[in-house]
Amino acid sequence: MLNRYRAAFAFPGATAFSAAGFLSRASMAIYPIAMVLIISGRTHAYGFAGLVSGSYVIGGALGNPIAGRLVDRLGQHRVLPRFLAGHLAATAVFAVLITVRTPLWTLLLPAMLMGASLLNIGALIRARWSYVWPADPGRRSTAYSVESTIDEVIFVIGPLVATVLATHASPLVTLGLAMALIAAGSLWLASQRGTDPPLRVRGPGERPTFALRSRGMLLITLVMVFMGAVFGSAEVVMVAFCGQHGQRASAGWVVASFAAGSAASAILYGSRHWRTPLLRRFVRAALVFGVLPFLYLVPTTLPVLAVCTFVVGMGIAPTLISGFGLVDSIVSADSLTEGLTWIGTGLSVGYGFGAAAVGGIADRHGAHVAFWVPVGCALVSAGFALALATRLRAPAGPPVAPAVDRRISAGLKADSRRRG
Template structure:
């Protein structure tokens, strides 16, 4: 996911609902709540390990895309390779979530980290050797499918480390906002490394960091003590998606990913057309920079206050801001508009995490976070694959326009189902106050 963590301060997150009355309320997170969460007994090791494991989360697909484009000379193929990685992530993340909910994270993450390293090495060798396009697509899919999803168990682990209330809300805010730090670092690092003599270095470093972080997280005492949910009620085949609110949330997350996916191809294409391809990754990091800063300010007084209104309004506003990226006629102007377009990224990521707490059925928290990742990743894949074609045939401006219109359309769909988030229908949903 730019498709899309560390260190933040005062965010007001409205993430609670009474299990008895269903009445939502808000609470302000204090700096001491962040300190209490990050220094909770057993938290330090998994926090540091998850930082390493999630650092490349915005780097793997982008590095593969830039690497493929550099070696094969086609943005269309590069977009398909990147999309294949994201589709693999999307398909596997829910399955990983279900397995972790049952077994805990240790064994699944150790196995996946090993498979992921093998698949990443194979993809690097295939790109380097200019292998057939079909082979690149298959290997890219395997890389995505085997990515060890540290983000979902990392979020779910907070329910075991800290009590419900403002401290847990601070932990979730930390997860969402610090993810944006990686969206700043990931594309920027990928853009810089692609300019080195061997353009595959970014993909190699990203894969190594992700595997090492997953292994370290899996071996942490808190992760090894996680025994799953033996007392959870029987689930339907839909799992977390049995909740109508979860289905609405996945539409919002999908729209979020679609918009970002379009932009993640169109921006590097704009830089390449301007003759400075290494600037593309830096421009992508730029909009995440404004996202983090404005996310902190937005958290002090979030609007709209009700979460069921916040999801469609933030997505629609994001679509409008991204549409303006079609206006600039220079990279300097594009940089300014990227700063503007990024202001609603972190508020959406925080809202997604908070909504999971409201609507996920009991015993499905890791899977529920997996569905959010899946939805965002499928959106990224859809946006990137279509964006590559639009860039090849019409130019980046049409991709930016399509991104904004897609966001507005899906925001309208979320708006039509907004009441399912206000009043979750599934018995046993996780409704304990967290903020």
């Protein structure tokens, strides 16, 4: 296991850009739950708290594809500082409005701008991994597993930190920590020019390709939309479950169980040498994830909820890792960052709608009834995964799907052909 991970990090600079990515996206796990806890602590209800959190995530869903295309055209080192400045300004406005206790509706626009200006750092890091190992699918798969593990470690630590700070300190402390992390990590990453994927020089009259037009990309994105809806709705309902059981301060470690389960499965996934075709792995993982949220209908106590959440979380990483691999194999090199960003965009759209929709259900009918929302979203996500398998295996003129399978299995991409 360790040898596979050492091999992935053998490229000079890989450890540095992965570490910068960890620091940059640590705020991902702080912002949403901090918003829910801060606003629900002020209103003693979860409906508007979920709406604000959802606005932040939907803002990211709107801004990330645009940012991804800009990165593909201009390079990470040019785009990162500019988006960082906009994000810090929007977050500062949000913090001030909370502190002076303005009407709650005034928080919606700053929250959306916060999300729109926060780059999908995970996509940028995975694009670097694709650049440093262009013809080695094994090392790329292990590297993607590392990044998924880092994501989940962040989502274990982040909710705990956010819960402690939001319930025992000023909102400014919580948001200030997130701002400091994203600023330090983004500037560090932008300074690492050696692993920044080079820009492709286009011929006269040649137009950039759109990742979403690649065969299967729309269905992959829809799978991610409903996965994100599971995340967003389940997180809000878990916070509501804790509050309705008189243990609101325990929400952090219950939500962290979600990420802990995914981190465990990511480590195991990355340590294996997979011979099963990537498309089949993705569909199988999505189907498993589609049925696991039924466990949410079982808990009546917080410890049981945490255990069930851990098991549900184990279905996340294999689906995401294989999903990133599919995008890497399907999308052309000049739109790779945009393609990887669409996974995060799908998750963000789903998260935002899931979080916004489920809070009112939890308020009116209780957390147990509201858990049916993530259950239903998971089943729809699995359905789109089956549709993707049919789409990629079906002939369309020249046999596209077998070509995709060969590229996935052999690690061949347009990217590697251009680099020679």
